[in-house]
Amino acid sequence: MHNALPQASETLHQISLNTLAGLLVLLAAITLYALLKHRTNNRLQEIMDRLIPRFEGLIAAGRAGAFDLALIADVLQPTHYDFFERFLRNKISHLEPADLSVERRLANISGFVSWVRKRAQEKKKWQQAIALRTLTYFRDPADIPLFRSILDTWTFFPCAYAAVIGLGLCNDTQSIEPIICRISRTNSPNRDVLLTVLNPLVKDGAEEMHRLLKSGKLHEAAVCVLIDLLREHGYRPAHNTLESLLEKSESEEIRIHCIEALSVLGDAESVDILIPFLVEDNFKLRLKAISAVARLFGGRALPFVEKYIRDMNWWVKRTAAEALYRMGSQGQERLAAIAAAPGDQASMMAKLILAEAACGRLRGEIKGV
Amino acid sequence: MFLEFLYWFNWFILGYFILLNGFYFLLLIISSFAVARYNKEFVVTKGVRLPITFVKPFSILVPAYNEASVIVEALRSFLSLDFEEYEVIVCNDGSKDNTLQVLMDEFALVPVEGAIKYRFPCKPIKTVYFSKTHSRLVVLDKENGGKADAQNAGANIARYPYMGAVDSDSLLSFDSMRKLMARFSASPETVGVGGIVRISNGSRIENGHVVDVRLPTSLLENIQVVEYLRAFLYGRMGWSHLNILMIISGAFGVFRQDVLARVGGWNSKALGEDIDVVLKIHRLIHENKLPMRLSFAPDPVCWTQAPADLKGLGVQRDRWQRGLMQTLFLNIRLFFNPRYKQIGMLGYPYFFLFEMLGGVFEFISYPIIFACFFFGIVNLSFFVLFMSVALIWGLCISYMSVALEEVSYRRYSKKGDIFKLFAAGFFENFGYRQIHSWWRVRGFFKYIFGINSGWGTIQRAQFKKRTVIQENPIS
Structure with missing residues (x-):
């Protein structure tokens, strides 16, 4: 859009000239910046390529029980801290369980941890958040007070985010309630953060999570997160609470999560509470209830479940057919009989599920509807 | 005068x-800030992944018309993602080449009955196939009806509540869908997410994944690389920072199935079905004051083949222009309409x-x-x-x-x-x-002037390597 113009007046000419000069400066600055950045990045990469084997050598020696202090001082000198931080970011920033005692000791001996802790206490927003996150790599219980204080006083979300990751990785079950209350609000539930951070805490903190669930003071998103976590980790003592929540809660989402969880944590007695949901108008509740009843009641659920293969809703039909298949030989025989009947929709659905099973497509439960 | x-x-x-x-x-200023923020966020969030069990399952819809030369390599990519529960539905849209035969030979397809729910309007589906060797794969053969129609057909047999359309000349990076789907888990209000599309021309591909990113050799392809950088890093990054998402690329985007159903699926008459569906969702949200939103994820990457010659590129850009116009006129009520907030007052008028x-x-x-x-x-x-x-x-x-x-x-x-x-x-x-x-x-x-030249034909180059397709061993 650039080649038509009015007759130039002196002023317009001058403006254009100034604009052109300004743009030339801008272009030169952008080009220079990009080239310098490209060069710097490539040089950093070269240095990293040189240092990585040395860092790895130190860790390997540490694992073999041979810490060489002189070598550590040489390799992990303060000018290399930045590179060591990058190295650790690529190596141990994950959340999976791992033995990081060697890395932790190495970082402590070399003074790297003190350097990071100092940065983590400076109020420099992103720099602080990055330093906090680096501290989380080591999962050092000594950092719990720092993470807690950040969580209590945060004004910049990335800092709080790093702190809660640290608390999660340090297995600080006492912080479960503050994490939920400080990170998750009704208008910004941060479910993914809660699920990620609290997941490693369930093993030792399931009881505390259960207590919070019972307390009734959490908002919808937090309740759903806790239910999911307890379900995923098979915490059976929660089933009474779930039943009670299912009966009392008016939130569709909470009820859906409760039914899903009860299908894993409940027992045959839970079926009584679930049966009314089989006739729910809301198809999501209906299909979750079908799945749950079939799972808890096994072959005995056949009479309850079978009729839903003729439900108006495709998802419900599908869930019922799949539930029949998963009941074992009794359900599968029934499914085969429905499939063999003249071609109504139930028969088509039965054929579909049998075909899916034959092709190995029924591996897991259908989730997330 | x-x-x-x-x-x-x-x-x-x-x-x-x-x-x-x-x-x-x-936009230049906004996108610079957005990228700077992204960089810092990347450092803080590196290594943090939502446990897979909490990530929602999804169906990938792959419309295919005369794609025999590229479809197998694309499926190699789609079937080996870092994800547990998903399916890939190839919608053979009445191809005139041997696309279906290639798929049958490669994946041991068997016909099945009863898979169709006809919730989305589409041309008749002739046969649905499952694969004996790749349980995540579904192939449907249907009458020709265009890309949007093929996607609707795929949506009719999808068994998961989230579905994404991906082009058959594209490759998904290994962790792309996991990153994309994590957005849905973050907030139930998210009903659609789009990722970044990049050009694969020139790059080395193994087992359906780009393993060595290289620039193409021709100037024309390199110009397109710069265009895509402008569109995504500069344009989309800036717009999404303003919470204005006008496009979720047709090559790489995922939507919640029930929301798609409420807007009638993809418009089979629209050449720009990707913009159309996004605008329809924006209308749905604002007209009904629904707590929903669309979002853009700058991490997940989809690699696509750019046209290597002027003829093919001309066909593509001509179609993009027609598609854009058609879609904008179909949704003209958004034009400077305060009811649609920043979409109506800024995004739509800009487009x-x-x-x-x-x-x-x-x-x-x-x-x-x-x-x-x-x-x-x-x-x-x-x-x-x-x-x-x-x-x-x-x-x-x-x-x-x-x-x-x-x-x-x-x-x-x-x-x-x-x-x-x-x-x-x-x-x-x-x-x-x-x-x-x-x-x-x-x-x-x-x-x-209402001259309908349809989608036109773009010559596809074959992806480079050919290796064994392995499903992701996670499951």
Whole structure:
């Protein structure tokens, strides 16, 4: 859009000239910046390529029980801290369980941890958040007070985010309630953060999570997160609470999560509470209830479940057919009989599920509807 | 009279130029901040992944029309993602080549009954196949009805509540869907997410994944690399920062199935079905005041093949222009409509006034400038000055996109890559840009005069390597 113009007046000419000069400066600055950045990045990469084997050598020696202090001082000198931080970011920033005692000791001996802790206490927003996150790599219980204080006083979300990751990785079950209350609000539930951070805490903190669930003071998103976590980790003592929540809660989402969880944590007695949901108008509740009843009641659920293969809703039909298949030989025989009947929709659905099973497509439960 | 018209038209063009570039400047600043923030977030969130068990399952819909040469490699990519529970539905849209036969040979397909729910309008589906060797794969064979129709057909047999359309000439990076789907888990209000599309031409591909990112060899393809950088790093990053998402690329986007159903699925009559569906969702949200939103994820990458010749590129851009116009007119009620908030007041008007009309005004201005010279309306020194301003500003934007790439993703980090990109950004102004505006004008007038040339044909190059397809061993 650039080649038509009015007759130039002196002023317009001058403006254009100034604009052109300004743009030339801008272009030169952008080009220079990009080239310098490209060069710097490539040089950093070269240095990293040189240092990585040395860092790895130190860790390997540490694992073999041979810490060489002189070598550590040489390799992990303060000018290399930045590179060591990058190295650790690529190596141990994950959340999976791992033995990081060697890395932790190495970082402590070399003074790297003190350097990071100092940065983590400076109020420099992103720099602080990055330093906090680096501290989380080591999962050092000594950092719990720092993470807690950040969580209590945060004004910049990335800092709080790093702190809660640290608390999660340090297995600080006492912080479960503050994490939920400080990170998750009704208008910004941060479910993914809660699920990620609290997941490693369930093993030792399931009881505390259960207590919070019972307390009734959490908002919808937090309740759903806790239910999911307890379900995923098979915490059976929660089933009474779930039943009670299912009966009392008016939130569709909470009820859906409760039914899903009860299908894993409940027992045959839970079926009584679930049966009314089989006739729910809301198809999501209906299909979750079908799945749950079939799972808890096994072959005995056949009479309850079978009729839903003729439900108006495709998802419900599908869930019922799949539930029949998963009941074992009794359900599968029934499914085969429905499939063999003249071609109504139930028969088509039965054929579909049998075909899916034959092709190995029924591996897991259908989730997330 | 004619001279007066020329005179005022020149003023109009100048005003338009200033307004358009004002927008660009604003986006330049916003996207720079957005990328800077992204970089820091990347460092803090590195290694943090939502446990897979909490990530929602999804169906990938792959419309395929005469894609025999690329479909197997694409499926190699789609069937080996870092994800547990998903399915890939190939929708053979009445291909005239041997796409279906290639699939049958490669994947041991068996016909099945009863898979269709016909919730989305589409041409009749002839047969649905499951694979004996790849349990995640479903193939459907249907009558030809176009890309959107094929996607709707796929949606009719999808068994998961989230579905994403991906082009059959594309490859997904290993962790792309996991990153994309994590957005849905973050908030139940998210009903659609789009990722980044990049050009795979020139890169080395193994087992359906890009393992070594390289720039293409031809100038035309490199120019497209710069265009994509501009579109995604500069444009989409900036717009999404303003919470204005007008497009979720048809090559790579995922939607919640029930929301798609509420807007009637993809519009099979629309050439720009990807913009259309996004605008329809925006309308649904604002007209019903629903707590829903669409979002853009800058991490997940989909690699696509760019047309390698001018003919194919012309067909694509002509179609994009027609698709854009058709969609904008179908949703004209959004134009400066405060009911639709920033979409109605900023996003839609920008697309209407600048994306849709920009090419036309640019093209028209070429002959007019000669007329202005001829009639003495234009002063030569000012003309040169103006042209220089336009050229340098265009370069600033292209080079800024390259700089943003350098400071963020650094996919093109090999020595010399940055110079190639700078060169492509420079040379596109001499010839390519003018041809490009002609394609847009051609599309514009085809739409105005109702000339339906459909999707057109773009020659696909075969992906390079051929290896064994392995499903992701996670499951």
